[in-house]
Amino acid sequence: MKTSVKIVLILLILGVLTEAGYLIYKKFFKTQKSETVSLSKKVSIPDNLLANKFGFLSGGEKDTDFIKSVGAGWVRPDSPFLWDSMQKSKTSDIDFSKTDALVSKYQEKDLAILATIWPFADWDQKTKTNWSKCQVSSSDENLPQNNKKGRDSYLPLYRCNPSDWNLYLSWVKAVVERYDGDGIGDMPDLKIPIKYWEIMNEPDLEGNDTLDFYKEGAAAYTQLLIKTSQAIREADSEAKILIAGAAGGSDRFLNFYKTVFSNPQAQSAFDIGNVHCISNDSFQSFNVEPYKKLLLKYKLEKPIWVTEAEAMVSSNPDANASQTFSSTKKALSLGTERIFFTRYEFEISSNKLPPKQEAAIKVSEEIDGSDPVKAYQQIISQSESE
DSSP: OOHHHHHHHHHHHHHHHHHHHHHHIIIIIIHHHHHHHHHTTOOOOOHHHHTOOEEEEEOSHHHHHHHHHHTOOEEEESSOSBHHHHOOSTTSOOOOHHHHHHHHHHHHTTOEEEEEEBOOOHHHHTTSTTGGGGBOOTTOTTSGGGOTTOOSOOOOSBOSSOSSHHHHHHHHHHHHHHHSOSSSSOOTTOOSOOOEEEEOSOTTOOSOSSOOOOSSOHHHHHHHHHHHHHHHHHHOTTOEEEEOOBSOSSHHHHHHHHHHHTSHHHHTTOSBEEEEEESOSSGGGTTHHHHHHHHHHTTOOOOEEEEEEEOOOOSOHHHHHHHHHHHHHHHHHTTEEEEEEOOSOOOOOGGGSOOOOGGGOOOOTTOOTTOHHHHHHHHHHHHHHO
């Protein structure tokens, strides 16, 4: 072999080795140094908030002041973690501006967040072959044109499982990564991370024109639960996952979850059970009693949270406050770990109440329902001490 050819080969080999060496350095040494610096900024939920058993659904500055004044430590925002509002098209970047502002607002008040993942985006739904079946009624109260409550969030018109699963799961991972508090790719100045994620809301609430969260059945939700939980855990191995809250404690709602709980993959896809009580069904325990029985039927010994809790059973605010206190104690006695109240007052007009046996409600003379702050302070402090 000629000397010139040998020199060329040697130079090529040296070039390849140099490039390989740089890539190895970049991957293992430079990255390791960067990660070491960022890991020093890791944050976690403060112990006092982890120990706090109470929260509220929250929507505004007034709400957060109320939450702090009564001694609760958690918020469950309405629907800011919605795919449709955070990513406007398949090729768009994810917009974290609204969720960053929300997280900043709550951490300034020293409140921890339970975040609900909403898997809907109209532009994605319309690529499904049966997308028209995913449309909710035009009178649905969560549509932006029907937002009469002044909420700053909404839900889109179409509400089925994602069409582009890969794109949806990439969005989920990006959202979880931004707020997980591991110091890598986090929101700037993150102080209280989000470690609890709820996958959707009341998918069992079917056939309601004004309130319809999900247009597919239990088998489809099972798939959503399994796929979404896997993405959350890939982004944050420390995250805790709540299954969507059951809308009540009757067979009408709980039959939906029999399909979900019978799937072995779904059983391991969530860490915490979840039930709601909007003054319905077994309101005496915030529906924890029938929900817990269903979990045990499938040998699911999981913690339970009530992420929507109210007991408006009378036109008498004192009776409502008393029943809220009694239901809270009962739910906690059954092992409930955390309760999120939905009401900031106890006065309600009788025509908005479901039929209850008001005579059976014991009114406590100690709890004044006309003073919600004092009433919730008593409910929370006395319930924690028992």
